[in-house]
Amino acid sequence: MYTALPQVTRWIRIIVCSVLLCALFAASGCRKKGAGIEVPFWHAMGGEVGSALEEMVADFNASHPGPPVMPVSMGSYESLSQKLMASVAAGEPPVLAQVYESWSAQFMASGAVMPMGPYVRGSEGLDPQELDDIFPVLIEGNTWQEELWTFPFNKSVPAFFYNRDMFREIGLDPDRFPETWDEFVHTARRLTRDLDGDGRTDRWGFAMPVNVWIFGCLLLGNGGALLSPDGTEAAFDGPAGVDALEKIAKLLKEDRVAYLTTGYQHQDDFLAGKVGMIQSSIASYAFMKSKITFDIGIAPFPATEERAVLVYGTNVALFARSTPEQRDRAWEFVRWFTSPEAQARWSLATAYVPVRRSALELPAMSGWFEELPGLRETMLQMEHGRLEPRIQEWFAGRRLLGELALEPVLRGHETPELGLKKAARHFDAELEAARR
Amino acid sequence: MAATSTQAAGLGWWRSGLGKFGPYLYLLPAALIIIVFRFVPILYSVRISLYRWGIAGAGAFLGIGNYAEMIRDGIFWRSMLNASYYVIGVVPLGIVVSLLASLLLNTKIRALGLYRTVYFLPVVTSIIAISMVWKWIYNPQRGLANYLLMRFRLPTLAWLEEPRGVVELAFSPLGIEVPGWCAGPSLALVALVILSIWKGLGYNIVIFLAGLQNIPQQYYEAGRIDGAGRLGLFRHVTWPLLSPTTFYVLVMTTIVSFQVFAPVWLITGPPAGGPLGTTKVIVYYLYQRAFNEGRYGYGSAIAFALFLVILCLTLAQRLVLERRVHY
């Protein structure tokens, strides 16, 4: 018998279940609000570097009473940028986050972030000596329209890693890494060997992935620039750029002392003893540390004409949708983190370059410098640091440079001049579109 | 049950399915989701594509600016070309191989179920896991692919790292130089095509099998009486009666293949998009522009271009090929 009552009961059951389900979804979507003020800090560091950061944050929270800084790792810069974008759109950004210069410009334009300047100049800020203690390129990189909007956080320089045992083997002084590009090529030649006489090279001087960094440093070393001073067109296709790319291509094609790899293969091959020298971020040392089986050396980028290296890494920004207390606390953390002692600790754990020069003189660091000769000099490259263009379009620019110029040229499918011209053309179109 | 007339009327209304509005209420949950999460985004996409939309939100109104830029963008066209190569590789080859396999499976053999299971297994496994396995297979130094080539005394290949076109590669040992425009898709792209065919084979086989088994026996008998041999039977009975199925497989595979993304994102490069941008397919380019570079307006324009292409392809297939389909 179908009676009314069971029907209603059925309906009620369905409604109740649906409501419960909805509640479950809603609850899973809600953020757990802590009992009190928190300072969310979003970053992109993972693995050991991420753990080091979280340890330091925990120490800060423990030793400095106040609202806790809550680090959240997004795992990669790609995820971090997407997450930041979404959160700004939703009106729920964190208080503090790692940012690239090009993101900052956009966030600044839309009012999503607040300048750090007032905090730096404020009562709890930095005095002039402390400001001077920061590497100039880092101040420059965080300044827009004469105001310090963001603050340097984890910055890296390019480093050359080399196998000192191999150097000794071929009669080179392991403490002396080539100081000019020509010397570097010469050394690579001496390292490249066919060890077992089978006609195939068993040991290479150099290995690299398609890498804008090397190109950029050589370009700047030649006195060139990536972007024209007025920011309207590419400048990497000038003679300085062509020469830089030719130098790299020569390693692969004519001199045959280097080969192209993808991903982190060059590091793996270096660690496996197949390659004598590689270039990588100085911070790669932290990743390679545990796998090193030989006497490793580290050295600055060989100079060409000018001493100039591209500085990578991120800064931190304060987001506007936050309370003054949160921002004060965030600044307190940033100030602590960028103090010489904390920077020395950070550098020891991750091999990032300290933001403050005086950190390099601290005993903890000196000990490390003695263990690893060349490290100090490598870090001091920051004095000659330069920045990539700080515009959003540079993401596309870097991609175009890699895909249209570097990769084809290094694989032998294009001449440096034509490749760079092609990339420049596309990049100019990108810049023009941005101006509309 | 004793009830007043109004109560009875109410119950009657309930029982009859809530009167005139009943059906609409039944549709409501699904309709709500479809409208809010499909219909609205599709309309919104049009709006986004008309603006310069960045990580800080909507920017300047561009009108057709993004579309104009897209048409002038060589990389956009290259991505369309790559996706087209991919579809041309996957669809015909996939159909031919799966058709052959289903014809074989349709014979009176035992263990049909077992074979079917084995062929179908890749279909239910995730593309991520599959891509990782194939990346390992394609490893130039240690992978299975080059190992097998070595065993058969064939030259090893660079697979996912080979930017040269397959046509060029095929003719180079003969000393013939192939002009750039007909070098064909890169070996890297073809490697992905092989992966896709392998993965989708079971699905197509299963559909073809169902189609084959739906062909009534009488037609074959009639054909044999008329003196048709095996090939004749295939041409005059199987193929025509299978054509609706074949057509369905063709259209579905084309639409799906054009939207390939995961293998490219995961196992090509770095830089992803393959050696020399030869595996950068249109959906991957869209992802790069929108989510890596924060150009959401441009990405939306690309999406519409893709939609248009798929629509035209589907319509073209209907117009040109459906005439030859025997229902």
Add this chain to the structure above:
Amino acid sequence: MRTDHAVPFVGIMSRTGRRGIVHLFLLAGAVLMLLPFIWMLSTSLKNPVEALQFPPTWLPQAPRFANYVEAWRAVPFPRYFFNTVLVTVAVLTGTLISSCLAAYAFARMEFRGREVLFFGFLAVMMVPMPVYLVPSYLIMSKLGWIDTYLALIVPWTASVFTIFLLRQHFRAIPRELYEAAVIDGCSRLGFLWRVVLPLSRAVLVTVALFSIIGSWNSFMWPLVMVNSKLLRPIQVGLAYFAQGEATEYTLLMAASTFCIAPLVLLFFVAQRQIIESYAKTGLKE
């Protein structure tokens, strides 16, 4: 009808000869289909040094199950599994509810605009994902749903494909049954719940299987909608594991294995059902 009349090239050999040839080809094909899986399993059990050996070995010298443990612990796979299961179950529930109701209306009720609405739904759902991915992302951002389960679940709780399949089936239920039930005092909803659904068990299982497989394997949507590790479903987790934290192929293969294992298990258990469901999608019935 299974027949070998249709095989165009099998020659004039004897029946057993023919069968032999057929088996030969099919077996070769089957081996090719399974080879990657075997390779995957084999690598997953090797130790890292053996995995890099060339020429490679097929059987690992000393099967190393520790790889699985290590991979499982390397990233929060338990969390990823939990996320996938939660999303799969929630999407399935939502889809079944919304689709059964809608299919029932389309199948058995007369109302204005029925055909138009149905084809409207169909048209909207046929639009490829890339078109609505970016705007959905922006909309979810504004709603604050990015990095929540809501973004992963709610948009997928309607499936026109499911409605389509269910509608076909519901239509086939004879009117007499309904009339008899009405006489007994049953409401429309009651009829759906008490008669139609029980009779539709087979097709319900079918759509459930499709939904589960689809949810389990989804990648591009969660890739974009979810950023933090905590909410990643398996496929995204596996992808990031492959990209960032694992350079050891042994761990990668182990992770791939246990990521596909649940569906493979489901497949072996329900293979007839699954295969037949997929088969029917190609038939115009």
